[in-house]
Amino acid sequence: MDKMTPGYRFFSILNYGLLLLISIGCVLPLLHIFALSFSSASAVTSGEVTFWPVKWTAAAYRNIIDRPEYLTAFWVSVKRVALGVGLNMALTVLIAYPLSKEPRQFRGRTLYAWYFVFTMLFSGGLIPWYMVIKETGLMDSLWALVIPSAVPIFNVLVLLNFFRGLPKELEESAKIDGGGHFIVLFRIFLPLSLPALATITLFAVVNHWNSWFDGLILMNRVEHYPLQSFLQTVIIKQDPTYLTAKELELQALMNDRTSRAAQVFVAALPVLLVYPFLQRFFIKGIVLGSVKE
Amino acid sequence: MSVGLKKTRIITSIALALVLMLVTACSKTENNAAEGSKSPEASTPAASAPAETQAEIDPNAKFDPPVTVTTVRAINAASMTFHEDESIDKNAVYDSYLRDDGVIIKNDWAVDVKAYDEKLKVSIASNTLPDFFLVSAAQLPQLLENDMIMDITDVYNKYASEATKKVLTGDGGAQMKSATVDGKLMAIPVTNSPFNSAQFVWLRKDWLDEMNLPEPKTTQDLLKISEAFATRDSGGKGKVYGMTLNQNIMWNTGLYNQYHAYPWSWVKDASGNLAYGSIQPEMKATLKQLQDIYKAGQIDPEFAVNDDNKAMELVANNRLGMLFNQFWYSAILQNTIVKDNKVMQNWKAYMLPSIDDQPAKTQVTASVGAYYVINKKAKNPEAVIKLLNRWCDVLTGGVLKEGDPKSEYNWGKERKDTGKAYYGINPIIVYLTDVNVQGGQYIPEALKTGDTSKIEWSADLLGRYKANKDYEAGDLSKWYETLISGDGGTFQGMYEYFKQNRYQYDEFYGAPTPTMTEKMELLNSKEKEVFTKIVMGTSPIDAFDTFVNDWMKLGGEQITKEVNDWYKQHQ
Numbered sequence: 001m002d003k004m005t006p007g008y009r010f011f012s013i014l015n016y017g018l019l020l021l022i023s024i025g026c027v028l029p030l031l032h033i034f035a036l037s038f039s040s041a042s043a044v045t046s047g048e049v050t051f052w053p054v055k056w057t058a059a060a061y062r063n064i065i066d067r068p069e070y071l072t073a074f075w076v077s078v079k080r081v082a083l084g085v086g087l088n089m090a091l092t093v094l095i096a097y098p099l100s101k102e103p104r105q106f107r108g109r110t111l112y113a114w115y116f117v118f119t120m121l122f123s124g125g126l127i128p129w130y131m132v133i134k135e136t137g138l139m140d141s142l143w144a145l146v147i148p149s150a151v152p153i154f155n156v157l158v159l160l161n162f163f164r165g166l167p168k169e170l171e172e173s174a175k176i177d178g179g180g181h182f183i184v185l186f187r188i189f190l191p192l193s194l195p196a197l198a199t200i201t202l203f204a205v206v207n208h209w210n211s212w213f214d215g216l217i218l219m220n221r222v223e224h225y226p227l228q229s230f231l232q233t234v235i236i237k238q239d240p241t242y243l244t245a246k247e248l249e250l251q252a253l254m255n256d257r258t259s260r261a262a263q264v265f266v267a268a269l270p271v272l273l274v275y276p277f278l279q280r281f282f283i284k285g286i287v288l289g290s291v292k293e
Numbered sequence: 294m295s296v297g298l299k300k301t302r303i304i305t306s307i308a309l310a311l312v313l314m315l316v317t318a319c320s321k322t323e324n325n326a327a328e329g330s331k332s333p334e335a336s337t338p339a340a341s342a343p344a345e346t347q348a349e350i351d352p353n354a355k356f357d358p359p360v361t362v363t364t365v366r367a368i369n370a371a372s373m374t375f376h377e378d379e380s381i382d383k384n385a386v387y388d389s390y391l392r393d394d395g396v397i398i399k400n401d402w403a404v405d406v407k408a409y410d411e412k413l414k415v416s417i418a419s420n421t422l423p424d425f426f427l428v429s430a431a432q433l434p435q436l437l438e439n440d441m442i443m444d445i446t447d448v449y450n451k452y453a454s455e456a457t458k459k460v461l462t463g464d465g466g467a468q469m470k471s472a473t474v475d476g477k478l479m480a481i482p483v484t485n486s487p488f489n490s491a492q493f494v495w496l497r498k499d500w501l502d503e504m505n506l507p508e509p510k511t512t513q514d515l516l517k518i519s520e521a522f523a524t525r526d527s528g529g530k531g532k533v534y535g536m537t538l539n540q541n542i543m544w545n546t547g548l549y550n551q552y553h554a555y556p557w558s559w560v561k562d563a564s565g566n567l568a569y570g571s572i573q574p575e576m577k578a579t580l581k582q583l584q585d586i587y588k589a590g591q592i593d594p595e596f597a598v599n600d601d602n603k604a605m606e607l608v609a610n611n612r613l614g615m616l617f618n619q620f621w622y623s624a625i626l627q628n629t630i631v632k633d634n635k636v637m638q639n640w641k642a643y644m645l646p647s648i649d650d651q652p653a654k655t656q657v658t659a660s661v662g663a664y665y666v667i668n669k670k671a672k673n674p675e676a677v678i679k680l681l682n683r684w685c686d687v688l689t690g691g692v693l694k695e696g697d698p699k700s701e702y703n704w705g706k707e708r709k710d711t712g713k714a715y716y717g718i719n720p721i722i723v724y725l726t727d728v729n730v731q732g733g734q735y736i737p738e739a740l741k742t743g744d745t746s747k748i749e750w751s752a753d754l755l756g757r758y759k760a761n762k763d764y765e766a767g768d769l770s771k772w773y774e775t776l777i778s779g780d781g782g783t784f785q786g787m788y789e790y791f792k793q794n795r796y797q798y799d800e801f802y803g804a805p806t807p808t809m810t811e812k813m814e815l816l817n818s819k820e821k822e823v824f825t826k827i828v829m830g831t832s833p834i835d836a837f838d839t840f841v842n843d844w845m846k847l848g849g850e851q852i853t854k855e856v857n858d859w860y861k862q863h864q
Contacts, residue, residue, distance in 0.1 A: 045629050047606030127418045134421060140402070217415055220402030222368060233405035249621035249777075250371035250714065257602060 030268065036261035037061070044257050060262035070263060072223055073230035076142070077209060080226050084146045084208040089201060092155045097185050099156070100163035120153040126217075133218060140220040148214070152207070155200040162196035163189055198281035202274065209271055227267050234263055356395030360673045362680075363399045363423035364720055365416070367409035372717030374705060385706035386718040389698065394683055396676045398720050417441070424671040425721075427483070429663050430471075434804050437474060442666040443674055446478040452678040457685040460484065463726040467659040470863065471802050480664035481681060485724045487657040488787050488796065492547025493642040495622055497614030500525070512551045512648040515615075516586070522614045523591040535591030536615035537607065538583075540600050542824055543817070546656050547617040550797070552579040552648050555656045557817075558799035559856055567800050567860050569853060570656075571820055572841045580837060583828045597825050605629045608638070620729070620783035623776035631769050642776060642783045644790065654797035655790055661802075665721055680721045688725060692749040703752055710756070725751075732757060733788030737780040754778075803863070806855035812848030819843065 038053035138144040215229030519535030554575035607613035647653035760774035826832040
């Protein structure tokens, strides 16, 4: 970094400036929602709120606590993430390990690999997907949200390639000491793959937390909705087809932007919080120096 | 080596293809088998129906033992209240149906009204449908085409009560006709008042008084008002506009109706054929006028991206005093205008003025937005008709008595008026076609004299009467209701439109034609885009003529032909 030519300096300023702008662009909408959720309803309706709450009040959050549906949906989402991510990770690891072997070690590896990749490229479509879930009796249960997405192929590919990048000598040394595949996987591969595992865990958490469409289609009762499906029904604009004049009238009276903002904010919070906790696993170069060639 | 590889590849792909064929073949035979086993089942109700009807013809008889019917529900918090131990599956209203009619209602699923359409689409596509359910007008043709719903002509004729028939044909029969295909009744229309979509111009009355402006008698008056409003000072909150358009430019029909333009509806042309309102010369004149007003800075330049919330910000900051909307718009204004126990602004809804000596008509439609249909495989279609009978009885059965078990259909298990809405829980709901017009005729009168005898037959009207009284007694949360059903309110306007014969009906009220289903969405979005651009001056007014040509070419011609074919059949 001691070569600070004027050109390099100019580039740095421009680069950091641009990145700063982009990151501000990402934060501002969230800040706006945050400001709305803590402002008084009258300040919101007259458009006074931009990025900082006007006339602080936590009334919207008290509303959330008073809404059993919201808390129920939140709990469903928590269960879904716990169950779904656990299942995702277990299966990802167990599939990625054998597939990371050379074909001479594991015959038919290519066939298996294609078998998985095929599902990434092609799917049966919405209706067959729905029928399968219905016929297998998963409908309206938590399992319907977890089992169909139990094997995230993309994550498998990420982990598989990471495994391949690990020095073969480490595996061989374990073998020499009499270790089997499980020892190699759990005592050598996994501890060395923490950055990759952290990444795909994050993918899995975010994916499960944010998906809403499956909940909307597969759940038969509002009480079984995960949080994002529930939020979708709170946020989107009503299509008046099924509403009558009387209902439009009643609906108009219920419009409440602050409480919607609060609900969105609370829903975004857990994922925001997960990030810093996983941050410390994003360490580079852990295998550096383990093998001398 | 490479040859060998190629060979294995070919063999694999052939094998794969074979496997796929096998799989599809298997699933097909399975389907056939399933259908085969189901078809005799499906024919039983038809076979047993005549036998049953001979045994009992009384449409009011109770089922003993009770029968179960399945349905799916859209939950709308605005019209449904559940007590702690109640849910959409178990509640006082459902219990009442079992008690009075011997019908057990079972929900296959029940989701929020906003998720209903999506969920229903999948249910239809996968053919997992309940005995009866609510569908939108857009979905009805699909169900008919796939032969999934029952012809209910006989069952309706035998079991529908007099009250039911009266309610459903209250509009002269057009709404029932829209559910009839080749003389067969295929669905129960969710009858509703065509008058409800009448438009009004909502104005800041306090500004009119303050600026000594006359109430609008003609469109010229209205243009002057808009001009005058635009010169006001909001006190540093930003520029004041004369009026705003709805984000969905298609919603402001009242605005165009003043110029005798009837966009998005079908009108009779000079030769007696139906023509599309949006492409008529009157529409061009209206757009030209709007373009001029916009150029003069009287229309909010951001109208095309502003939703209702943004419009309310303008209202809250005293930057807006004129809007075109339907009778219930005061309910949207309520939260903005009534603050800290004070009504901050005085609004009033006026009937549409006209650009010339011909009075303006407000465009309405007799078409029905949604239908109840009965599954072809349903075993007890007559039970569904009984649910309908019960609802129509509640609708017209007169004033509810506190403590009467029958009041549970409207008041829930408390059996008294608690101000909460329960009626939405009823599994089949249709509406009277003219209840709001009658409200306009009788509520203001009743408010003056205190004599409620003319509105006591309807719990809805009586509720509105009471809300007016509450407002007079100082309950400001009922402010919106006085602008609806009070003296000079929109209900009275709806009645006046009716008396003066100022409803312009959409001449086409059938199910969407094939080309409509395919092309209308595209045409509508193009139209919206072109009209918005013309108003904003980014396209010259002559873009309208180009649009008319494009519209015809992009499927409009075919749609016009189909609509006219329909029209000839239904005359």
